[in-house]
Amino acid sequence: ADEDDNNVQRRAVKRRTEEEKAMIENLRKKSRQEYLKKREQKKVEEIKCDIEEEGHLFEVDKLTESEQRELRYKKEIVDLVTKKQWSEEEADVYRIPEEYDNFEGGSVNQKKRFSVTTQRYKDEREIHPQQAWEQNQLDNATLHFGSKDRKTTDYQFVFENQIDFLKAAVMDSDGVSVNVDKQQPTSESSVKKSKLNEDRKDLPIYPYKDALLQAVQDHQVLIIVGETGSGKTTQIPQYLHEAGYTKNGGKIGCTQPRRVAAMRVAARVSHEMRVKLGHQVGYSIRFEDCTSEKTVLKYMTDGMLLREFLREPDLASYSVIMVDEAHERTLSTDVLFGLVKDVARARPDLKLLISSATLDAEKFSDYFDCAPIFKIPGRRFPIDIHHTKAPIADYVDAAVVTALQIHATQPQGDGDILIFLTGQEEIETAESIIKHRIKGLGTKIAELITCPIYANLPTELQAKIFEPTPEGARKVVLATNIAETSLTIDGIKYVIDTGFCKIKCYNPRTGTESLLVAPISKASANQRAGRSGRTGPGKCFRLYTAHSYMNDLEDNTIPEIQRTNLANIVLLLKSLGIKDLLNFDFMDRPPTEALLKALELLFALGALDEDGKLTKVGEKMAEFPLDPMLSKMIVASDKYKCSAEIISIAAMLSVGNSVFYRPKDRQDQADNAWMNFHIGNVGDHIALLKVYNSWKDTNFSTQWCYENYIQVRSMKIARDIRDQLEGLLERLGIELNSSVNDLEAVKKSIISGFFPHAARLQKNGSYRTVKHPQTGHIHPSSGLSQVLPRWVVYHELVLTTKEYMRQVTELKPEWLVEVAPHYYQLKD
Numbered sequence: 001a002d003e004d005d006n007n008v009q010r011r012a013v014k015r016r017t018e019e020e021k022a023m024i025e026n027l028r029k030k031s032r033q034e035y036l037k038k039r040e041q042k043k044v045e046e047i048k049c050d051i052e053e054e055g056h057l058f059e060v061d062k063l064t065e066s067e068q069r070e071l072r073y074k075k076e077i078v079d080l081v082t083k084k085q086w087s088e089e090e091a092d093v094y095r096i097p098e099e100y101d102n103f104e105g106g107s108v109n110q111k112k113r114f115s116v117t118t119q120r121y122k123d124e125r126e127i128h129p130q131q132a133w134e135q136n137q138l139d140n141a142t143l144h145f146g147s148k149d150r151k152t153t154d155y156q157f158v159f160e161n162q163i164d165f166l167k168a169a170v171m172d173s174d175g176v177s178v179n180v181d182k183q184q185p186t187s188e189s190s191v192k193k194s195k196l197n198e199d200r201k202d203l204p205i206y207p208y209k210d211a212l213l214q215a216v217q218d219h220q221v222l223i224i225v226g227e228t229g230s231g232k233t234t235q236i237p238q239y240l241h242e243a244g245y246t247k248n249g250g251k252i253g254c255t256q257p258r259r260v261a262a263m264r265v266a267a268r269v270s271h272e273m274r275v276k277l278g279h280q281v282g283y284s285i286r287f288e289d290c291t292s293e294k295t296v297l298k299y300m301t302d303g304m305l306l307r308e309f310l311r312e313p314d315l316a317s318y319s320v321i322m323v324d325e326a327h328e329r330t331l332s333t334d335v336l337f338g339l340v341k342d343v344a345r346a347r348p349d350l351k352l353l354i355s356s357a358t359l360d361a362e363k364f365s366d367y368f369d370c371a372p373i374f375k376i377p378g379r380r381f382p383i384d385i386h387h388t389k390a391p392i393a394d395y396v397d398a399a400v401v402t403a404l405q406i407h408a409t410q411p412q413g414d415g416d417i418l419i420f421l422t423g424q425e426e427i428e429t430a431e432s433i434i435k436h437r438i439k440g441l442g443t444k445i446a447e448l449i450t451c452p453i454y455a456n457l458p459t460e461l462q463a464k465i466f467e468p469t470p471e472g473a474r475k476v477v478l479a480t481n482i483a484e485t486s487l488t489i490d491g492i493k494y495v496i497d498t499g500f501c502k503i504k505c506y507n508p509r510t511g512t513e514s515l516l517v518a519p520i521s522k523a524s525a526n527q528r529a530g531r532s533g534r535t536g537p538g539k540c541f542r543l544y545t546a547h548s549y550m551n552d553l554e555d556n557t558i559p560e561i562q563r564t565n566l567a568n569i570v571l572l573l574k575s576l577g578i579k580d581l582l583n584f585d586f587m588d589r590p591p592t593e594a595l596l597k598a599l600e601l602l603f604a605l606g607a608l609d610e611d612g613k614l615t616k617v618g619e620k621m622a623e624f625p626l627d628p629m630l631s632k633m634i635v636a637s638d639k640y641k642c643s644a645e646i647i648s649i650a651a652m653l654s655v656g657n658s659v660f661y662r663p664k665d666r667q668d669q670a671d672n673a674w675m676n677f678h679i680g681n682v683g684d685h686i687a688l689l690k691v692y693n694s695w696k697d698t699n700f701s702t703q704w705c706y707e708n709y710i711q712v713r714s715m716k717i718a719r720d721i722r723d724q725l726e727g728l729l730e731r732l733g734i735e736l737n738s739s740v741n742d743l744e745a746v747k748k749s750i751i752s753g754f755f756p757h758a759a760r761l762q763k764n765g766s767y768r769t770v771k772h773p774q775t776g777h778i779h780p781s782s783g784l785s786q787v788l789p790r791w792v793v794y795h796e797l798v799l800t801t802k803e804y805m806r807q808v809t810e811l812k813p814e815w816l817v818e819v820a821p822h823y824y825q826l827k828d
């Protein structure tokens, strides 16, 4: 992944941007000579320094070909710059090949766009270093200005790149697109007014407070619809609290589809109420409970409320449940609908609020027995929507270019920028490109502050996006879907919409689930655009064509329940005593095939018996807030007397792929450290266990993590998770046993949960599972990727350029027969 990142970065620094052109143009007019001198001097110094450093670090013949090429380029540039001689020919050497961003023809299938992008990522491993080129381009330009024998007017910018947008429409305050000609942006005064710091009374919901409270009093179930940012999430629970709904000890629970949103909103509300987070106002997300006895306003993920049904099937401790962000239609929210609807019938005193940011609330109303809809009139300013003229192959780069374009050409301090990307990796890439380019532009350009926000962003960094932008600077927020409706960031005037998001896809045939980068829906696109017009007229730049918007995007995103693995939810519903899943009151039914697949897996894992009833093993499994295969692995570790090791492994697997750390400048050391944990080709599960245990042996030392290129933050999370799993073991009466020297026992426990993921090596080096054949390759980051054992078991299958198995361990086929005789039999 690191290497990919490198390539992404190299690829992206390649092109100059429109405002860099403008910058140089400006400088040329102002103080050309002075600038040139400094610039040249600086560049030469920098490059010399570069060369020295690299020459010092590497022996040239040990460099890869592309590194050698880079060094050569840099040397040549230094020579050219110092000699100040440019012939046409020389200048041409540095021109990069034809622009290949734009495809011929109008409509390009979005999927193809994506595959082309990944193709390019690959190709550019071979392309010469972009940085040298970039450096040169700048020097190239400045030298041209400076040479006396050239007429400056002759100068032609050699920058390629510039993204052309066409203005398509203006979205009016109802979110309806109207023709550009018919509507003009509103006056300046509204912009100014909106800039005033919004306090609670300024929010669109405030004038409707009394009416809303009345409606809640009059109706048990209420659907609430209001534009993002109108105050639904932060205000409604407070209004209800003030109106006395928590007086008799009942809590107000508010669900969020995303953990970051639950945390941030709770933090905001506790701030508004001037109480400490975790006291009256708290949040609860998986593996993190920040509530106390005192808590009356509880924000939580929808998944957490689902789990609360296990302890409290009638939600007796709640007086109000607000299912927020209902339009997102996550799996947990959809299942919650069915459950809370049932509880509400049995408990007339429970108030149920379903809130949504989209206007099509009739469906919710129909589902909840024609519940009334309370609309909070929006306050949205007109938004100019721009589409690209031609499809764009590389949306990360295009987004960066567009942001810089806006930053350089729009008045200082007139509003912040919000870019929608698909995930952490992309966000980090974009962030580093922006920083790099801004640095390259020197001090002549106003400050641009980058603020990333995504699900795994450390808590202490999350608050940054809400901090007001300093005078004279501009903020660019790099966000995933989370900023679409869950979090409102004030002060956004420009939205850059890449048109993609990550979505979960499930193949019921093979039972594999993958996260794919896929085009968003029209509804999403409009929500994203809407983020720019909240406090004044906004602008939205879509990095796709108007044609693509019209023809390639679906109207709405398919609800998650129809495209995901249901094993988890089926186990939960079974343990809630719901027998007939096929007739459960789903708002949109999941595919029968997926339901059956989930039942089949749970049966294979021993969680359900032949009649579909929950077994003792299943009861235990349901206690763990983990995927059924992981829970089964833990439950099985009791038998193999290695529960201590298995919960460490489960905790380490739960922090994902962010355990090892490989800084660009110390890759060798990092690789050595990594090797230490993989000695003997023990496989990735055992390697993770070794990491955990070694860390524990140093008494959880931070220093040890640094020395071993292990990410401290991930380890701390893992430790936290492990503690909780240990607590669960105790509750379930599973003894904490350790058999650190019996790795076979550990592996057998793993297989007890993951035997459906057992795969056998094929002639071509790929692997294939036994039942429901699924092929995959060992991920390059695995300790076994060079070893290729005959039989392996994998933790997960991810689809990137190929189908990759992540976290792989070798196994003996006899174990399969021993551990899962109902699933595997020996062939004679």
Ligand code: ADP
Pocket: 198, 203, 226, 227, 228, 229, 230, 231, 232, 233, 234, 235, 264, 265, 267, 268, 466, 485, 486, 487, 488, 489, 490
């Ligand atoms: P809705 O749920 O209707 O989308 P919210 O209640 O989330 O609206 O947000 C209302 C307003 O509260 C936002 O416009 C913003 O000004 C402010 N706000 C919400 N969360 C935060 C936060 N974490 N930090 C600062 N301001 C916030």
Ligand code: MG
Pocket: 229, 232, 233, 234, 324, 325, 485, 486, 487
């Ligand atoms: Mg909200």
